[in-house]
Amino acid sequence: MTALPLKNVLITGCSSGIGLAIAVKLAKDEQRRFKVYATMRNLSKQDDLVAAAEGCMGKTMEIKQLDVCCEESIKNCVSSIPDRKVDILVSNAGMGLIGPIECQTVDQMKTVMDTNFFGLVRLLKEILPDMKKRKSGHIVIISSVMGIQGILFNDVYAASKFAVEGFCESLAIQALKFKLQLSLIEPGPVVTEFEKKVYEDGLTMDLSAADKETAEMFTNVYLKNYKSIFQSLGQTAEDVAEHTMKIILAENPPFRHQTNTLYTPMTTLKYADPNGDLPIDTFYKMVFQHDKVFNASLNFIKLLRWRSKKSFDLGKPQS
């Protein structure tokens, strides 16, 4: 029996979190269907990936430098891959930004757009022409539930993910003509470095440019609930990697895929009201009017997840 050719997968932002988990999951595929080019902007951050991918280095995985904000770095990376053949691109690199816009600089906002949106555009300008020539390829983008729906104090981050989604919706029509596939993966909260960085930046943010009511809302409503939301609704990076692998292996991959069933009641509100008021009113009520019910629900979910994890752990053989 002849082995199927390996699919070359290029993944961005593999120094931590979701990118690292996807790289490891694909490189450790028992059927060895993938050759993973795991990229990161700063190669000195590769230790966690190397440790997690034990046994795969130089076989099903290679680590390469790639900064999505630098065209030259993208060109060098793609040119170093045999025949520049990227069968699957996983555009994952990204960053968050929270807080009142009065307290953020336009330069900070531009960095978010440059990374989350133009980073994808730069990658595709380099990789899409080759895929079109070959009439094959799958572009997988780690978007977010915030590519569907804005969330309090995430104005610019949500805008960057909306930009990603609008761009991909347009491109997907052209891609069909070239037999290319595009899939947006839309996770809800995921417990990674992203969550920690964003929370710490929020805690140390200079709020003096905001009025008292806004500053209090950010600190006492948003930041106060932030950890609890991640503990109750949060997924692991490995969960998201598992969903991503299924989408990569699907015969007819969907254009959009949400990874978190606990979060879908929220995103469904968007499609339930063409006027767009329903999700905004619901979020408003959850935060400002029914916060006790909202917190009780989060605690209930936390308890259920803790209990199911506990019974799962008890079922495992002790090591």
Ligand SMILES: NC(=O)C1=CN([C@@H]2O[C@H](COP(=O)(O)OP(=O)(O)OC[C@H]3O[C@@H](n4cnc5c(N)ncnc54)[C@H](OP(=O)(O)O)[C@@H]3O)[C@@H](O)[C@H]2O)C=CC1
């Ligand atoms: N965590 C969450 O709740 C959610 C995250 N997402 C999305 O998932 C993706 C991955 O985030 P996540 O794993 O959570 O967060 P992490 O912070 O753990 O990972 C982000 C990765 O992106 C890299 N990165 C940032 N800027 C650049 C750049 N200019 N060029 C190349 N790499 C870069 C980081 O590198 P470095 O280490 O050098 O900073 C890091 O490897 C992002 O697109 C994020 O928007 C979507 C939904 C929810």
Ligand SMILES: CC1=C(/C=C/C(C)=C/C=C/C(C)=C/C=O)C(C)(C)CCC1
């Ligand atoms: C659920 C919920 C909230 C917060 C949601 C959060 C914090 C989601 C984070 C998503 C992330 C981090 C996506 C990354 O791309 C609010 C607005 C407090 C109140 C209303 C209900």
